[in-house]
Amino acid sequence: MDQDVMVPWVLQNKVNKKKNQLKEAAAEPETAPEPPKPEEPPVVWNRYYHLYKQGELEEDVVTAKGRVVESGYERDNWWAIISKE
Structure with a gap:
């Protein structure tokens, strides 16, 4: 078994979506909500691990x-x- 590997780490969209909602609410509290945006694919980062x-x-x-x-x-x-x- 190889001891040095790259392991995928998936950045969850719901975390990013929540941050964006909070930013939008703070910037424009009295505007009408925007229509929902299409789901974006999750961001995947490869992290180095030594096993x-x-x-x-x-x-x-x-x-x-x-x-x-x-x-x-x-x-x-x-x-x-x-x-x-």
Whole structure:
């Protein structure tokens, strides 16, 4: 399995739609509402992820001169609480 991957992240249109509605309401509070606009396709951004293997995250922390306070695996993700040495 490849450890360096690009994962699609979809920007939800409803968030953008709500922001636009708030802007329009603040700018022109007494005008008639505009007719609904056709739905736009969602915006998709690709985000870089490095998928760690067991123990690899802790090794990187030590290499960076840090100290692992606590670490674990939860919901398909490795995590660590770290501190400076």
